[in-house]
Every structure is written in C-alpha cells, then in structure tokens.
Amino acid sequence: xxxxxxxxxxxxxxxxxxxxxxxxxxxxxxxxxxxxxxxxxxxxxxxxxxxxxxxxxxxxxxxxxxxxxxxxxxxxxxxxxxxxxxxxxxxxxxxxxxxxxxxxxxxxxxxxxxxxxxxxxxxxxxxxxxxxxxxxxxxxxxxxxxxxxxxxxxxxxxxxxxxxxxxxxxxxxxxxxxxxxxxxxxxxxxxxxxxxxxxxxxxxxxxxxxxxxxxxxxxxxxxxxxxxxxxxxxxxxxxxxxxxxxxxxxxxxxxxxxxxxxxxxxxxxxxxxxxxxxxxxxxxxxxxxxxxxx
Amino acid sequence: xxxxxxxxxxxxxxxxxxxxxxxxxxxxxxxxxxxxxxxxxxxxxxxxxxxxxxxxxxxxxxxxxxxxxxxxxxxxxxxxxxxxxxxxxxxxxxxxxxxxxxxxxxxxxxxxxxxxxxxxxxxxxxxxxxxxxxxxxxxxxxxxxxxxxxxxxxxxxxxxxxxxxxxxxxxxxxxxxxxxxxxxxxxxxxxxxxxxxxxxxxxxxxxxxxxxxxxxxxxxxxxxxxx
Numbered sequence: 001x002x003x004x005x006x007x008x009x010x011x012x013x014x015x016x017x018x019x020x021x022x023x024x025x026x027x028x029x030x031x032x033x034x035x036x037x038x039x040x041x042x043x044x045x046x047x048x049x050x051x052x053x054x055x056x057x058x059x060x061x062x063x064x065x066x067x068x069x070x071x072x073x074x075x076x077x078x079x080x081x082x083x084x085x086x087x088x089x090x091x092x093x094x095x096x097x098x099x100x101x102x103x104x105x106x107x108x109x110x111x112x113x114x115x116x117x118x119x120x121x122x123x124x125x126x127x128x129x130x131x132x133x134x135x136x137x138x139x140x141x142x143x144x145x146x147x148x149x150x151x152x153x154x155x156x157x158x159x160x161x162x163x164x165x166x167x168x169x170x171x172x173x174x175x176x177x178x179x180x181x182x183x184x185x186x187x188x189x190x191x192x193x194x195x196x197x198x199x200x201x202x203x204x205x206x207x208x209x210x211x212x213x214x215x216x217x218x219x220x221x222x223x224x225x226x227x228x229x230x231x232x233x234x235x236x237x238x239x240x241x242x243x244x245x246x247x248x249x250x251x252x253x254x255x256x257x258x259x260x261x262x263x264x265x266x267x268x269x270x271x272x273x274x275x276x277x278x279x280x281x282x283x284x285x286x287x288x289x290x291x292x293x294x
Numbered sequence: 295x296x297x298x299x300x301x302x303x304x305x306x307x308x309x310x311x312x313x314x315x316x317x318x319x320x321x322x323x324x325x326x327x328x329x330x331x332x333x334x335x336x337x338x339x340x341x342x343x344x345x346x347x348x349x350x351x352x353x354x355x356x357x358x359x360x361x362x363x364x365x366x367x368x369x370x371x372x373x374x375x376x377x378x379x380x381x382x383x384x385x386x387x388x389x390x391x392x393x394x395x396x397x398x399x400x401x402x403x404x405x406x407x408x409x410x411x412x413x414x415x416x417x418x419x420x421x422x423x424x425x426x427x428x429x430x431x432x433x434x435x436x437x438x439x440x441x442x443x444x445x446x447x448x449x450x451x452x453x454x455x456x457x458x459x460x461x462x463x464x465x466x467x468x469x470x471x472x473x474x475x476x477x478x479x480x481x482x483x484x485x486x487x488x489x490x491x492x493x494x495x496x497x498x499x500x501x502x503x504x505x506x507x508x509x510x511x512x513x514x515x516x517x518x519x520x521x
Contacts, residue, residue, distance in 0.1 A: 004405050205384055210373035211401040
C-alpha cells in the first residue's frame with residue numbers, strides 16, 4: 001500500500017466524519033451506550049468474581065492431631081502436610097493457644113475455662129490453605145491418611161455448594177456479557193449502515209470506476225475505529241466518575257470488597273477503549289460488504 | 295478484436311429474459327450505436343461489458359480476456375479499462391468539477407503528481423476550462439455530461455461506454471456531446487453508445503446494432519442500414 005493511499009484513506013475518513021455530523025453523533029452515542037452497559041456488566045462481574053474469590057479463599061482445612069503425640073511427631077506431620085501437592089500454606093495452632101482463643105471467645109473473666117474443665121480438651125491443629133480452593137476436598141483426603149491425624153474438617157457439603165454456586169455465577173455472567181456484546185455489534189452495525197447508505201452512490205461509482213473493495217473499505221474502517229474509540233472515551237469517562245464516587249461513598253461498608261486495584265481498573269478501562277475500536281470496525285465491516293457487491 | 299459476445303443470454307432472477315443468444319464482435323477503434331426500445335436489452339448488454347451483471351449463458355471477451363470467468367479480484371482491473379458515461383451523469387454533488395474528475399483517479403490509487411497533470415488535460419479535452427471549481431449544481435446539463443465524460447476518460451480507457459448519454463439533454467446540447475464523443479473516437483478510443491435518439495444516429499453514418507426483445511434485429515456492420 002502506497003503512502004499516498006494511506007494519506008487518502010485518513011483524509012476521506014475525517015472528511016466523512018465532519019460531513020455527516022448527525023450520523024457520526026448517532027454512531028458515537030450508540031457505541032458509548034453499548035460500551036457503558038457492557039462496562040457496567042463487566043464491572044459487576046469483576047467485583048462479584050473478586051468477592052467470590054475471597055469467599056473461596058476463606059475455605060480452609062483444619063486437621064486435628066491425636067492428643068497423645070509427641071511434639072516431634074506433630075512437627076513431622078506438619079512437614080508431611082506441606083509436601084502434599086496443592087498446599088499453599090499451613091499454620092500450626094498449639095492446643096494451648098486454641099484454648100486461649102476459646103476462652104477469649106466464649107469464656108468470660110468470671111470463670112477460667114481450663115480450671116472448669118480440669119484439663120485442656122483441645123488437640124493441636126493445623127490450619128491448611130490450598131493454592132486452589134477447589135482442591136480442598138482431595139487435600140483433606142490426603143491429610144486424613146497421615147497417621148497421627150485424628151480428624152480433618154473442611155466444611156464438607158457447604159464447600160461443594162459454594163463452589164457450585166460460584167461456578168454458575170461465573171458462567172451466567174459470561175453468557176450475559178457475550179449476549180450484550182452481540183447485541184452491541186448488531187446495533188452499531190445498523191447505525192453505521194445508515195452512514196454508509198448515505199454514501200451508497202459514491203461507493204457504486206467507485207466500484208464501476210474500478211476501485212478495489214479494500215480501497216473503498218479503508219476510509220470507512222478508519223472512520224469506524226475513530227467513532228468506536230470516541231464512543232468508548234465517553235463511556236469510560238462516565239464509568240470512571242461513577243465508580244470512583246461509589247468507592248468514596250462505600251468505603252465504610254467493608255463487607256462489600258470492591259476492586260480498588262489500580263492496575264486491574266486500568267486494564268479494564270483500556271479494554272473498553274479497545275472494545276470500542278473493535279466494535280466500530282466490526283460494525284463497519286458487517287455493514288459495508290453488501291454495498292460492495294456491484 | 296476488442297469485444298466478443300458468444301451466444302450470450304441473460305435471464306434475471308425475476309424471470310425476465312433480457313438478452314437471448316446474442317453473438318457480436320466489435321473491433322478496436324469502432325464507434326457503435328446500440329439502439330432499441332426500452333426493455334430491448336440495451337442496458338443489460340452494456341452492464342455485461344463491465345461486469346455489473348453476469349450472463350446466464352454464453353461467453354464475453356474484452357481484449358481477449360473472459361469477462362465471465364474472471365475472478366472477483368480481477369474485476370477492478372477490467373473496469374479501469376472501461377470508461378462509463380451515465381444518462382443521469384452520476385456526479386458527486388459535494389465535489390467540484392476538478393474533484394469529480396480527480397476522484398476517478400484517486401479511487402484507483404493514482405499518485406498525486408499524475409492526477410495534477412492529467413485532470414487539466416481532460417478538462418480541456420471536454421472544453422470545460424474555467425469551470426474547474428464549479429459544483430455540478432452550478433452547471434447546465436450539457437456541461438455536467440462533459441464532466442461525466444471527462445471522468446470516464448481520465449484513466450485512459452480502451453473502451454468508452456455511454457448509456458443514453460444524451461437522454462436528459464435537448465437536441466442542440468446533444469449534438470455538442472456527440473461531437474465530443476466522435477472526437478474521442480477519432481483519437482483511438484472505441485465507443486459504444488446506447489441510445490434511442492434516432493435523429494442523432496441517422497446523420498452519423500456509424501455502425502448501428504439494433505436490439506429487439508433481447509435479440510439482434512439488425513446490424514449494419516456489413517453495410518446494411520436501418521430504415
């Protein structure tokens with residue numbers, strides 16, 4: 001492709017933008033509404049995902065030791081647990097600490113739990129975190145096989161239900177976003193088709209003069225990218241303002257763990273910008289082909 | 295031989311039979327009138343030449359290349375060798391005379407230097423000097439058609455196809471356009487002109503092919519003439 005042609009494509013794209021102000025405005029509005037809706041959906045999904053991940057990572061395995069083990073064999077069991085594949089971290093809770101914790105939680109100053117019970121009824125325990133929370137069941141099984149482990153607890157039943165629910169939430173939100181994107185493509189293609197329709201005579205003429213399809217397409221595609229990116233910028237500005245004010249107002253409500261990581265948010269906004277460009281190109285591409293069939 | 299039609303038929307998807315077993319040959323440098331009533335198949339025949347339509351049956355050759363078997367990607371090349379003049383001019387209203395003519399060079403990717411040199415040449419050829427910066431809306435019908443002819447000529451086609459070029463013009467203006475087309479023909483471009491302006495054709499003493507219901511009713515290539 002010659003440099004002169006590239007210059008021609010850009011010149012034509014900008015000319016067309018300024019000549020069809022109303023249609024350009026309509027296209028930008030359509031794209032920015034689509035991206036805004038998609039952006040909100042993605043933001044909700046990201047935050048839900050964040051929340052789910054946090055819930056899942058709270059899942060842990062508690063292994064209770066036999067009470068008559070020596071401290072060496074307890075340490076040895078700890079080493080064995082660490083070697084199990086998928087174990088991220090273990091935390092040893094000595095029985096005395098466990099009792100103190102219990103005392104603090106349910107006991108009061110007025111009576112001493114240890115004195116009441118006569119002896120410490122609690123075993124030494126290991127709290128085990130899995131690298132992937134979905135592996136807890138199998139890890140728990142492995143831990144249970146180690147001799148000297150009296151009992152393993154990981155919230156059996158509840159964990160399976162939780163993971164089942166989170167899996168469905170993820171699938172449904174992905175399907176929802178995919179549907180939104182499809183809808184956006186068709187809506188944008190329809191709007192762009194109006195703009196191309198206004199210039200169908202020019203396209204017909206170009207075809208009869210001997211223009212190649214790509215020579216005709218390029219200015220429209222550049223125009224599509226520009227409209228898409230402009231539309232995305234508008235929606236990003238709205239999302240940016242809305243989300244940061246949400247963050248500021250919700251700070252006190254710590255039970256809602258909103259995403260604040262600037263790198264995640266920056267990638268999110270950059271993706272929306274790219275999505276605008278891609279939607280603009282796709283819409284143009286879908287719309288223009290029928291006019292090239294001369 | 296520039297153009298060859300072998301047993302060409304065209305039936306449109308709605309069942310209308312526009313051309314029925316047409317065979318004809320056109321030499322380089324000829325000037326040909328294509329006559330016939332509306333619906334006789336003139337426009338269809340013309341459209342087959344630059345492949346706006348494909349024939350249902352038969353073969354068409356332009357400069358020994360099959361127009362029918364040509365790949366889609368080769369069609370632009372074919373069309374650059376064919377200049378087309380329309381009855382309704384098909385000028386771009388938002389472009390000046392110069393820009394309309396330059397447009398035909400731009401859209402086939404010509405470079406700026408060639409465009410700057412060639413456009414004034416053709417504008418002079420069609421006698422529109424001084425009107426370069428006018429918009430089509432500011433020109434008379436005859437002048438607009440001259441712009442259309444300049445645009446068709448600017449890429450130096452071997453064949454100029456004019457579909458009812460005088461259809462929207464009065465007799466006197468038409469005569470001027472005819473003089474221009476004869477002049478172009480004298481300089482070596484083959485011209486095919488579809489028309490039903492009998493009074494223009496009669497005085498021309500050129501080859502006349504008459505279509506009737508999709509068939510060739512007469513062709514004075516061998517010296518026969520129409521009544």
